Amino acid sequence: MNILVFVKQVPDTETRIQIQNGAVDTASVKWVANPYDEFAIEEALRIKEKLGAGKVTVVSLGPDRVKDAIKYALSLGADEGVHVKGDGIALDDPLSVATVLAAAAKKAGFDLILAGKHAVDQDSGATGVMLAELLDIPHVSVVVGLEIDAAAKRGSAKREIEGGVELVSFELPAVVTAQKGLNEPRYASLKGIMAVKKKVVPEWTLADLGVDAASVAPAGAAIRTLEATLPPARAAGKILEGEPADTAKELVRLLREEAKVI
Amino acid sequence: MGATVGIVAVVAETKDGVVRKASLEALAEAKRLAGEAGGSVAAILVGAAGAGEAARLAQQGADRVVHVEGAALAAYAPEAYAEAVKSAVAALKPDVLFFSATAQGKDLAPRTAARLRVGLAADCVGFAWENGALTAKRPIYAGKAFAKVAWNGARPMIASIRPNTFTPLAPDASRNAAVEPIALADGKVRARVTGYETSAGETLDLTEANIIVSGGRAMQGPENFELLRKLCAVLGATLGASRAAVDAGWIDHSYQVGQTGKVVNPTLYFAVGISGAIQHIAGMSSSRTIVAINKDKDAPIFKMATYGVVGDLYQVVPALTEELARVMKE
Ligand SMILES: Cc1cc2nc3c(=O)[nH]c(=O)nc-3n(C[C@H](O)[C@H](O)[C@H](O)COP(=O)(O)OP(=O)(O)OC[C@H]3O[C@@H](n4cnc5c(N)ncnc54)[C@H](O)[C@@H]3O)c2cc1C
Ligand SMILES: Nc1ncnc2c1ncn2[C@@H]1O[C@H](COP(=O)(O)O)[C@@H](O)[C@H]1O
Numbered sequence: 001m002n003i004l005v006f007v008k009q010v011p012d013t014e015t016r017i018q019i020q021n022g023a024v025d026t027a028s029v030k031w032v033a034n035p036y037d038e039f040a041i042e043e044a045l046r047i048k049e050k051l052g053a054g055k056v057t058v059v060s061l062g063p064d065r066v067k068d069a070i071k072y073a074l075s076l077g078a079d080e081g082v083h084v085k086g087d088g089i090a091l092d093d094p095l096s097v098a099t100v101l102a103a104a105a106k107k108a109g110f111d112l113i114l115a116g117k118h119a120v121d122q123d124s125g126a127t128g129v130m131l132a133e134l135l136d137i138p139h140v141s142v143v144v145g146l147e148i149d150a151a152a153k154r155g156s157a158k159r160e161i162e163g164g165v166e167l168v169s170f171e172l173p174a175v176v177t178a179q180k181g182l183n184e185p186r187y188a189s190l191k192g193i194m195a196v197k198k199k200v201v202p203e204w205t206l207a208d209l210g211v212d213a214a215s216v217a218p219a220g221a222a223i224r225t226l227e228a229t230l231p232p233a234r235a236a237g238k239i240l241e242g243e244p245a246d247t248a249k250e251l252v253r254l255l256r257e258e259a260k261v262i
Numbered sequence: 263m264g265a266t267v268g269i270v271a272v273v274a275e276t277k278d279g280v281v282r283k284a285s286l287e288a289l290a291e292a293k294r295l296a297g298e299a300g301g302s303v304a305a306i307l308v309g310a311a312g313a314g315e316a317a318r319l320a321q322q323g324a325d326r327v328v329h330v331e332g333a334a335l336a337a338y339a340p341e342a343y344a345e346a347v348k349s350a351v352a353a354l355k356p357d358v359l360f361f362s363a364t365a366q367g368k369d370l371a372p373r374t375a376a377r378l379r380v381g382l383a384a385d386c387v388g389f390a391w392e393n394g395a396l397t398a399k400r401p402i403y404a405g406k407a408f409a410k411v412a413w414n415g416a417r418p419m420i421a422s423i424r425p426n427t428f429t430p431l432a433p434d435a436s437r438n439a440a441v442e443p444i445a446l447a448d449g450k451v452r453a454r455v456t457g458y459e460t461s462a463g464e465t466l467d468l469t470e471a472n473i474i475v476s477g478g479r480a481m482q483g484p485e486n487f488e489l490l491r492k493l494c495a496v497l498g499a500t501l502g503a504s505r506a507a508v509d510a511g512w513i514d515h516s517y518q519v520g521q522t523g524k525v526v527n528p529t530l531y532f533a534v535g536i537s538g539a540i541q542h543i544a545g546m547s548s549s550r551t552i553v554a555i556n557k558d559k560d561a562p563i564f565k566m567a568t569y570g571v572v573g574d575l576y577q578v579v580p581a582l583t584e585e586l587a588r589v590m591k592e
Contacts, residue, residue, distance in 0.1 A: 013521045013541045017406040024407060035522050094372065095381060120521055123402050124384045126372035133376035138341060138452035141369045160516060161365035162467035164460035170453035180522060181515040222381025226397065226410045231547060237567045247571045248581035252589055254569055259551040261530040262497065
């Protein structure tokens, strides 16, 4: 079974976001693999281990720095990595990204594709699902439980919805997007970290993928970011100190009479 | 330059045959945008819906109601539902198409957008006509920043709308709309829902909740969440948690609020024994009123709080619950 995992490199969640000239300033950001993609990597490794056969390939689209995210996945145990060069691609438009990733998936070959439920930078939560549509295969999103029956070419998943989970039965190949709760990601082993050094990560360009550069360029992208702004600062609040019975009374009064929310 | 728009369409999501509140919120914003630009509003119902639902949609903003039905639509299936919306889009030719950013809407909107090869702005919290073109405002980095986005020339422009952002219109009993039926030929369904498991207790999802009470590491164990559940019961609130409480195994991950949990948008948020780490703040900073209860006067959460109570939660929460129970009875 060939499992593809799409990993996006994003700013560490500790990052304090700064705006420079109407765009998020990423100059001094620490880059990490998207937290949800870690669940996707882990699930791919577990499926392969359970089957005792197969291959896990990690693909990341972006500038050269995304090689670090690929190497991280390799150190965890992924077999191969591919860097798709992000130059000239509208990386803030999920449809453009999915178009490129779909071409990469076709070139790499797959029986199952795993992605994150959403990337914690742009918060689109769209790329994995769009990818499935563009590849004309089914998808299950926001998955917290997954069973793969390789022989029957089928899977069953638990998908998180409001107040519970949906049980979904699906055909392979498919795209599954990972939610927290799917598994507990492992840490890299020393052996894994050493093994990365020997691995070569090929670079694919749009030309290699046969994607028309204009169709995924920022200029004509399906959506484009005009401007980024910070949220308005919150007005300083009221601090209540003293006996619990008194502060509770005062808080309830403020919530009713001042904030008028209860 | 004045904007002109044709149809602003809303995919009306139903639960047990009843249109969800989030869809009525989207309908209200559709009506406002259509009104500003000389357009009209259409609602798209997919699958089984109760008899009064089309009338409800008309009374709360829709000028037309299209209802797509077919055997493949009995239970939610993204491929069949996307095909259903596509057939409604072919009939209506809307300029704008709204989904709600609910579990279903977040799943269906990207599938539909990719099928139509048009742009999707996900989880939007505001729209405006600027120089004749539609722009959308959406949180990025879990609300640490906002992006203003625009679509290219392809139509419809698709957006999903964050629940609790807009207020449904009051029903206008004088309005009605004839239902325009569309029959969906049997489509591909390669992923199908075969059942549900409901999580015990909570019925309202955090993303839709109006009041949320979240507990953090200071809860010390699953048993102390009972204190918060009591407060929730008095307030009609939904329970939430910080990642520290989730990772300790005291409460299920579906309760986690934050950048890698739920991003919530209630009118009132209680952070109880939560320090206010940047990842937690990211998930709740758009709450209208924030109450922090913490024994450490210097906890960063107090910088966010509309009202901060400095004290031991094991004393403050019971006192608060009691006081609330008293005044709510009045
Ligand atoms: C990749 C990544 C993603 C993350 N995503 C999230 C996320 O989505 N959501 C999230 O919440 N966190 C997230 N975190 C974790 C985050 O960094 C913090 O570790 C976490 O939010 C801390 O939880 P806490 O505030 O409950 O605990 P603590 O920081 O330990 O705070 C406990 C607070 O309780 C107070 N306290 C203690 N006893 C009492 C008492 N008796 N009465 C009153 N107050 C008391 C203390 O003064 C303290 O302020 C993430 C971290 C990483 C690395
Ligand atoms: N540039 C990228 N490279 C690789 N995978 C990506 C990229 N962008 C998005 N993805 C995948 O799509 C998921 C959802 O991303 P998004 O739609 O941006 O929220 C991520 O968790 C990744 O698995």
